[in-house]
Amino acid sequence: MVVASSMMIRTKKTKAVGIPTIDLSMERAELSKQVVKACEEYGFFKVVNHSVGKEVISTLEEQGAEFFSKTAAEKHRAGPATPFGYGCRNIGPNGDMGDLEYLLLHTNPLTISDRSKTISNDPIKFSCAVNDYIESTRELACEILDLVGEGLRLQDVQSDSLLRINHYPQMVKPKSWDPSLMKGNSNSSIGFGEHSDPQILTILRSNNVGGLQISTHDGLWIPVPPDSNEFFVMVGDALQVLTNGRFTSVRHRALTNPLKSRMSMMYFAAPPLNWWITPLSKMVTPHNPTLYKPFTWAQYKQAAYSLRLGASRLDLFKLQQQQDSNLVPPSP
Ligand SMILES: C=C1C[C@]23C[C@@]1(O)CC[C@H]2[C@@]12CC[C@H](O)[C@@](C)(C(=O)O1)[C@H]2[C@@H]3C(=O)O
């Protein structure tokens, strides 16, 4: 623990660890085993040999860069992000701040075409770039969910999936001081503070500038080496519940880079609002009783938006753990 001003700040150290990398072209049974293992051990992995086209990626990257290069007044026409649109430094409605700007979009094509009018001088080009990227990353998310278990396939139209494009301008001097940044990253500031994503899965890609870090179960930060050609997959809170805690959502954060600006794109795969989020029946046994109260995705979102970014919001939905194994009901 380090004392800064009058505030106690808990620090986590950084650790260099190999990120699990999964080759999607391998034989299916082995592939499925490796995906489940990575979800269990880290809640995070990189995929290579995916089927997302290079042009789909580069077109959205160009559209993003074009938008972020506009003047502040032009960009603010697409805001404020309450919750969708352009946001600058503020993250969510509860006072969280970071050294970044972003576009947060619902993936419904109608809302995208509407939003694009305030984002781009060529709204059709922008919405096509966004829709193509969403379609490809949704397919990738579905492929991964098929590998971890049946019954998780996301529906197209009613889903509450989101797309976010974050831009972290290069930051020479730290604006927010955090002792855990001092080691090896003394010039970085917090772009996006520590949190887990509430959704089922996140499919993340960035340009070749580092900054993303994931937290291990023993509380160390692992810097993720950037790879603009590949995607990173993160387990979200909803998948933690669906697997009855077998997978744990990964806590992560993004630091700014003192020399280069970073752009990242996240597809957050979420179910429709009225879906019940409850452990899949095959994840619940007399010895592994259900850990969570049932809730709908809408209820979970409402809870998430009422809390700060770094909150452990799943705690609100945890059932009291049964301490005594005699309390486990006999199998039918
Ligand atoms: C502070 C907040 C921002 C957030 C909504 C929240 O109240 C808590 C969850 C945050 C998060 C993290 C992952 C995604 O970036 C995001 C879009 C989401 O679904 O949950 C953000 C929310 C946001 O920025 O609006």
Ligand SMILES: O=C(O)CCC(=O)C(=O)O
């Ligand atoms: O920009 C990044 O690399 C991570 C951002 C993030 O975690 C988020 O938007 O939820």
Ligand SMILES: [Fe+2]
């Ligand atoms: Fe995140």
